[in-house]
Amino acid sequence: MSLEIASASKSFGGWTKHYTHFSEVLNCDMRFAIYLPPQTANGQKVPVVHWLSGPTCTDENFMHKAGAQRIAAELGIALVAPDTSPRGDAVANDDSYDLGQGAGFYVNATRSPWNRHYHMYDYVLDELPQLVETAFPVSGSASVMGHAMGGHGALVLALRNPGRFRSVSAFSPISNPVNYPWGRNALTAYLGEDASAWSEFDASLLMRKATQFVPALVDQGDADAFLDEQLQPETLEAASKVSGYPLKLNRRDGYDHSYYFIASFIDDHLRFHIQHLAA
């Protein structure tokens, strides 16, 4: 697993870096970003928070727009932000913004043509974290967070792998994809029309039957244009009541779906994660 550095910029005393590497799982070249806080300069190992972005994003949006490096530097957290799908001319694609390149939905596709490359679930759960642990001064302590499609991805990762993540958080997550258009569209394409295959990628269904818990924080703006048609965080809240899941859902008056919303509350999320990462 060889890494090639694409850029490195000093940020808040640490470094925001972008790398390229060949992914065996995705069978293509990939980019990811990492923020290494100043505590790593003397070899100190720090915990990691993995960030999963929403559709149309790359490895850049979060590092550019969330303003997360400031608080990560203060708390001593490394941030890892992968791209949102496999990429390249040889990789299947679709003209719509919510399917194909830029919209891998963090699943392992089983249907042609997607199954050749679209294994983002395995990539963000295993291959990329292992690469990061091998190449950078990070401890084994990890949490996961994301936005929209990436909020769905983060919740599904933590719900299916409670021993792997100390905590999970999401901004504006797609909470019940089996029942709403973005989710149904992606799951149909990647996993096929048989909806019984979808339930392992639905945070609300997983949370409802959960028996092992990962502390979970969700923030949702009530001026989010996708709230009713796509996101439906109340399905998560209802599921948490069934299983007794430790979910804190904050509704934020007047906030929309943008990175301005994320930036406004990223401090809260990283402070939430460090409580569990440092425990």
Added chain:
Amino acid sequence: MSLEIASASKSFGGWTKHYTHFSEVLNCDMRFAIYLPPQTANGQKVPVVHWLSGPTCTDENFMHKAGAQRIAAELGIALVAPDTSPRGDAVANDDSYDLGQGAGFYVNATRSPWNRHYHMYDYVLDELPQLVETAFPVSGSASVMGHAMGGHGALVLALRNPGRFRSVSAFSPISNPVNYPWGRNALTAYLGEDASAWSEFDASLLMRKATQFVPALVDQGDADAFLDEQLQPETLEAASKVSGYPLKLNRRDGYDHSYYFIASFIDDHLRFHIQHLAA
């Protein structure tokens, strides 16, 4: 002067908004961004810091990437970020990134074809601030800051209009444009080959002969790829010694020319400005 709102996103309890309007000075439609901190919600008038961006930027980059809203919300400062040139099919342009649309250099062009629209100096000094004061709950108290070409613009505005700005700051400013390629290229195109016309747009020449002072703060990364060939902040430092100008120049070890550098020190700059804005 009619304003049309293009977008509004709640940010840190305030609002990041983008507007379009017809500029009489530039003779074209323009966009600008404004951040209104939460203190304005109850009608309180707040001071303004004007931000001038570097070449290739629009009204979006600063609001997306600088992470300034957090500290502006805390301090009660409105932020205004104009586009970097006149825009549109009818506006003269050039294929290079450092001339024409996206690179107005904050001068009043006197040469054809640029003189028809390129009066960014008058736009950012007069027309836009007046529009902002008419339309938004801001006080008359203003400071100005910018990056690269915009750092040049901010310094020139303050040096030529010491009664208009309480303080000025810059990241990686083009400090002595009459002597370096970006500056010479832009000044030749916009003002003509006679270099005697250029001195009113050169921060180092203006600072050297200044007799009225505006407190000035400059930050410069020492890993900035443009440092020696384009920026040359030591010319500002030398000029400040001649006139006794109140300039604080910080050299920052390892930082480059990017918004990651700006984000790392934007708190310091806004805290510097509020000292003078609130006085």
